[in-house]
Amino acid sequence: xxxxxxxxxxRAARDHGGGLDGAIASYGGTRADWxxxxxxxxxxxxxxxxxxxxxxxxxxxxxxxxxxxxxxxxFWSVPAGAAILPAPGAxxxxxxxxxxxxxxxxxxxxPTYNEHAAAFTAQxxxxxxxxxxxxxxxxxxxxxxxxxxxxxxANAPLTVIDESFCDIRPEASLIHLANRPGVIxxxxxxxxWGLAGLRLGFAIGHPDLIARLNDLTGPWxxxxxxxxxxxxxxRDVDWARTTRQHLTAESDRLDRLLINKGATLTGGTSLxxxxxxxxxxxxxxxxxxxxxxxxxxxxxxxxxxxxxxxxDGWSRLEAAL
Numbered sequence: 001x002x003x004x005x006x007x008x009x010x011r012a013a014r015d016h017g018g019g020l021d022g023a024i025a026s027y028g029g030t031r032a033d034w035x036x037x038x039x040x041x042x043x044x045x046x047x048x049x050x051x052x053x054x055x056x057x058x059x060x061x062x063x064x065x066x067x068x069x070x071x072x073x074x075f076w077s078v079p080a081g082a083a084i085l086p087a088p089g090a091x092x093x094x095x096x097x098x099x100x101x102x103x104x105x106x107x108x109x110x111p112t113y114n115e116h117a118a119a120f121t122a123q124x125x126x127x128x129x130x131x132x133x134x135x136x137x138x139x140x141x142x143x144x145x146x147x148x149x150x151x152x153x154a155n156a157p158l159t160v161i162d163e164s165f166c167d168i169r170p171e172a173s174l175i176h177l178a179n180r181p182g183v184i185x186x187x188x189x190x191x192x193w194g195l196a197g198l199r200l201g202f203a204i205g206h207p208d209l210i211a212r213l214n215d216l217t218g219p220w221x222x223x224x225x226x227x228x229x230x231x232x233x234x235r236d237v238d239w240a241r242t243t244r245q246h247l248t249a250e251s252d253r254l255d256r257l258l259i260n261k262g263a264t265l266t267g268g269t270s271l272x273x274x275x276x277x278x279x280x281x282x283x284x285x286x287x288x289x290x291x292x293x294x295x296x297x298x299x300x301x302x303x304x305x306x307x308x309x310x311x312d313g314w315s316r317l318e319a320a321l
Contacts, residue, residue, distance in 0.1 A: 016114075017295045017305075025044055027288045035313045037253035038295040040143065040165060040272035041073045042247065043310040045194025046233045049306065055224035064227040072202055076170075081179035082209035084228070090164055090188040090201030093183045096216045097125040097184065100209060101158045104134035104247055105171045111299060113143045113162065134158060140174060141165050144274045144297070144305050145267035157182050164188035166199075168270045178204045184213075188224075191271055192243070193233050198224045247271060261321045263304065280304045290320045303321055 017038035020031055021289035029287050069084040078084060094115050098106075103124040108117050112131055116137040118125045138154035139147040140163055146262070148169075152181045154161060155176055163185055166173050178185045183206035190196030200222060201214055222230075231241070247270040254273055255265055272295075277283050280296040287294050295305035309317050 017307075020085075020126070020293060023288060023293050027291065029291045035292045035293045035309060036295045036309045037309060037313075037317070038071050038305070039196070039307050040191055040269070041196050041245070041314075042192060042194030042271060043148070043247070044243070045309050046236070046239060048229050048232070050232060051225055051228060055228055058224065059220055060222065060224045060227050064224065065232075068227050068231045068234075071205075071231045072187070073236070075234040075240075076173070076175050078204055079176055082084075082205040082208070083205055085203040085210045085217070086177075086227070087201050087203060087213075087217055088223075088226075089190070089199040089219055090162070090186045092199075092217065092221070093186060093201060093203045093213065093232075094160075094162075095119045095122075096213060096229050097160055097203075099216060100133075100212055101135060105132070106135040106137065107133040107156065108137045111144065111297065112139045113164075116162065129158075130197070130315065136160070137162065139164070141169065141172070141269050144272070144295075146269045146274065146304065147267065149174070151177060154180075154183060159183050159185065164187045165191055165269050165271060167240070168247055169193035172184045175204065177208060181206050182209070184209055189230060192240075195229070195233075196317065198226050198229060198279065200230050201224075212244075237291075242317055247308070252254055253314075254306060254308060258306070259321070265287075266303070268305070272305055275304045275306070276302045277304045287320050290316070292317060297299060 019032055020036055049310050068086055072084050098120045104119045105126045105128055107130060108127055120127055133156055135158040137160045139146060139151050140149045140161055143165060151174060159182055163173060175185055177183050184203055187202040189198060189200035203210060251270040251273060258275050259265060263277050266274045266276045268274040280302055284294045284296045297303045
């Protein structure tokens with residue numbers, strides 16, 4: 001049996017949650033047998049409806065993009081003067097942002113989501129954890145510890161504010177900075193709405209930066225189904241409000257369960273929780289043997305991250321612990 005410390009997904013270039021194929025290869029079972037708690041994806045996704053044949057059969061038109069961006073502007077209270085670019089997932093934007101400025105130093109405080117450092121490194125930038133830099137990335141709230149940043153932290157000529165998990169805490173958003181020169185705020189549709197497979201994300205920022213990002217992404221960057229579903233979900237404010245309440249209750253429930261089993265709460269958000277345990281690899285192995293997948297980190301022997309179980313998964317998790 002493979003060591004649980006090993007990156008079990010041979011196709012993954014960097015450490016991420018997910019990777020069930022690798023877990024299955026080491027611990028057996030089929031995908032239907034597994035309870036994947038290694039991601040921060042809402043286990044109760046938004047229920048899609050209203051797709052029509054032309055969403056699949058025709059190239060998306062300009063009106064569909066306008067309707068989506070209008071819904072995004074209202075939902076996130078995007079300030080006047082800021083532009084919005086829908087994209088095929090926040091990761092697609094992250095990969096292109098370093099091309100917006102001449103190579104230099106970028107400040108990325110760790111631990112955090114590792115795709116930012118990878119994107120800047122791939123385009124010749126020097127990544128550093130602190131100190132003066134031409135660019136800065138802040139993940140707000142941070143993954144995996146849930147740290148929140150402040151307006152004062154958006155202090156580099158090019159500042160990326162990754163709010164992929166901020167829809168659970170809209171009052172904490174730094175979206176009001178999006179009309180400042182050099183600021184880009186990222187939004188992800190896969191986490192809060194639980195639609196990671198839809199591949200929809202947004203870059204919001206000064207029109208000059210967004211126009212250049214648009215040139216880099218090319219035409220028809222978002223599919224017709226994603227445009228329609230995204231608009232529908234962003235206009236459903238009642239669903240968003242109820243979902244925030246539900247996620248808070250469920251994350252509190254997870255904390256009670258894990259603390260009762262000997263873990264210490266270290267941080268997180270209401271979509272994922274970070275715990276300190278005596279030996280994270282052993283915890284992951286014990287859970288994996290009963291086909292529950294968790295997240296451990298190559299830089300820590302004690303960090304264990306768990307997402308929320310679906311309604312029918314709580315008894316399995318409790319029994320496994």
